Amino acid sequence: MKNFFTLSLSFYFVATFSLFSQEKDRVVQGILDEGYNNSQLEILGHELMDDIGPRLVGTPQMQKAHDWAVAKYKSWGIPAENQQYGEWKGWERGITHIDMMHPRVQSLRGTQLAWNPGTSKKGVTAECIVLPEIKDSIAFQKWLPNVKGKFVLVAMKQPTGRPDYNWEEWATPESFEKMKNERKAQTEAWNDNMRRSGYDRRSIIAALENAGAAGIVDSYWSKGFGANKIFAARTKKIPTVDVQLEDYTMLYRMVEHGDKPKIHIVAESKDLGVAPAFNTIAEIKGTEKPDEYVILSAHFDSWDGGTGATDNGTGTLVMMEAMRILKKVYPNPKRTILAGHWGSEEQGLNGSSAFVEDNPKIVKNLQAAFNQDNGTGRAVKINGAGFLHSYDYISRWLQAVPDTISKHIETTFPGWPASGGSDNATFVAAGAPAFNLSSLSWSYWNYTWHTNLDTYDKIVFDDVQNNAILAAIMAYMASEDPGTTSREQINLPINERTGEQQKWPTPRTPERKGGM
Structure with a gap:
């Protein structure tokens, strides 16, 4: 009787497994x-x-x-x-037009940043200005009134619009290395200059707006041909646009050469409460x-x-x-x-x-x-x-x-x-x-x-x-799956920097009233 029961039970499990395998194959197929x-x-x-x-x-x-x-x-x-x-x-995005009006006419590639207040349909026309090289925060405060009524270019002028892989493919090793070294030095100098102003990339925007700037022109290059990263604006009343590297660096060079470029921005976004x-x-x-x-x-x-x-x-x-x-x-x-x-x-x-x-x-x-x-x-x-x-x-x-x-x-x-x-x-x-x-x-x-x-x-x-x-x-x-997944966690190692055992991440508190 015992042997018969054992054989029957074995047959049951084999048959059940076989049926599940067939069903699994059917569903997967x-x-x-x-x-x-x-x-x-x-x-x-x-x-x-x-x-x-x-x-x-x-x-x-x-x-x-x-x-x-x-x-x-x-x-x-x-x-x-x-x-x-x-x-x-x-908020609703509307039409963005960015046009250079002086020293010649050209439509520029770019867009208004998210949650930014719109302009009138007539838009805003103003001269472009760039951040100066300064000695300290006192010097920056003395310069700040110069932004009144101007569009301020707030991003570093990239030395090249070619991605590194393109340089690596076509440049001589010496030329590629020279470009990277020059770009690194330029970036460090730009960051040092920003620190001397007493602001960072984010906080300087409010200072420029409060000083009467007509608008902010940014360019967040994504290190690829034609690619810019597009995020949110930080101004409350004036337009903020991101202009693609090729057009942005052209404007920057014009300012450097004393051409006094003027641009016209129409940004028809809507605040929807x-x-x-x-x-x-x-x-x-x-x-x-x-x-x-x-x-x-x-x-x-x-x-x-x-x-x-x-x-x-x-x-x-x-x-x-x-x-x-x-x-x-x-x-x-x-x-x-x-x-x-x-x-x-x-x-x-x-x-x-x-x-x-x-x-x-x-x-x-x-x-x-x-x-x-x-x-x-x-x-x-x-x-x-x-x-x-x-x-x-x-x-x-x-x-x-x-x-x-x-x-x-x-x-x-x-x-x-x-x-x-x-x-x-x-x-x-x-x-x-x-x-x-x-x-x-x-x-x-x-x-x-x-x-x-x-x-x-x-x-x-x-x-x-x-x-x-x-x-x-x-x-x-x-x-x-017949079983329930195990939630047993690993023991996280010691953090070498702090000497303390690392902890499992903790739940975030969601933002339930955002952007206001």
């Missing part, structure tokens, strides 16, 4: 078929990046994107909603363990120099496409699968931090979160985020991923807890297992990260398709 043969990525990308455009928190475009995502999810049969977590300064700030949350309800969760995570907002294509339009597309695929081939997951499209990540992980703060039960019962943020490239790294046993479950889930995808992925276990950078850090700080699907660069940092060039044409859809399939399979495997 379904994900692959749908992801490769019926991809919706290009149309989603066009609708989000081309039609809606950049998604700066507090703008009508951000609201339009939230509403679009909810409608798109509902068209796939997935419940979704916009969950308000706070408010932000309401206060706007609600949202996260968009979509849900495929679990059947066996509905109160346990897998989260597909990507921030929805962007800066607005371009259209936010690779930061983080591509991450958004990955998670939306993964949810669409899962709903079609895995409509009844064991655990609840959520997609979190977070607001105001760019201003300090605010949307995801608010979600973690407002949903402690979800965070407590989180099986895993998978986040994607850094660009259009295929995922090539997964870090165990400092969870001691992350190797056990991440490796097990990755076994279901086809070699054509997994062969590109380098894993690091147990890894290190993220303390910032993207929304996975928000969940890690709360002790929940969250993992970043870190991407191949595609020159992200210089060419698209927060730049005027972050547009649809930079998306590499083969890689984004790869990531959507990866995210869908990992979410499926995490949902089906």
Whole structure:
């Protein structure tokens, strides 16, 4: 009787495992078929990046994107909603015209910075002036009245608009080294001069505005051809624009040579008061363990120099496409699968931090979160985020991923807890297992990260398709896993600088009334 029971039990486990393996193969194959043969990525990308455009928190475009995502999810049969977590300064970008009027006429390439007050439709015309070389803060205060009624150029004149890789390819080694040394010396001299003024790059803006400047002209070169980083303005009443390096350095040289260049700026932005700030949350309800969760995570907002294509339009597309695929081939997951499209990540992980703060039960019962943020490239790294046993479950889930995808992925276990950078850090700080699907660069940092060039044409859809399939399979495997993921953390080492043991990151307090 005992032998019969043992054989029966063994047969049961073998049969159960065999059935699970068959079901796993069926679902994974379904994900692959749908992801490769019926991809919706290009149309989603066009609708989000081309039609809606950049998604700066507090703008009508951000609201339009939230509403679009909810409608798109509902068209796939997935419940979704916009969950308000706070408010932000309401603002809408309008037309920016920057034209040189003297010593000749030329339209300049640039844009107004975010949340900046607009000009009248007639705009502002004024002469350009640059920051002087000074001996000390007293000398700077004596010079300061000279800015009254002028546009002040506040960025260093870059000695070259060619990226280093271009110099390295074409210049002689001696010429390349000479350029780098001269640029380093110039940068150090510029920073020293700024310190002698008694201000830094940020605080000097208020001093110039208070002294009666007509406007601020900046140029934050991103060290790539035609690429400038576009952030927020720091003036309260006068226009601030960022002008691309090629035109900015021309203006600077004109000032140096005594040409007294004049420019005309029209910036038709609108102050819209206060706007609600949202996260968009979509849900495929679990059947066996509905109160346990897998989260597909990507921030929805962007800066607005371009259209936010690779930061983080591509991450958004990955998670939306993964949810669409899962709903079609895995409509009844064991655990609840959520997609979190977070607001105001760019201003300090605010949307995801608010979600973690407002949903402690979800965070407590989180099986895993998978986040994607850094660009259009295929995922090539997964870090165990400092969870001691992350190797056990991440490796097990990755076994279901086809070699054509997994062969590109380098894993690091147990890894290190993220303390910032993207929304996975928000969940890690709360002790929940969250993992970043870190991407191949595609020159992200210089060419698209927060730049005027972050547009649809930079998306590499083969890689984004790869990531959507990866995210869908990992979410499926995490949902089906019979075990609950361990949250045991590594013991962090001693900080050599302080001599104290390093501590696990702590949760952020979200900004719920931003920009006001």
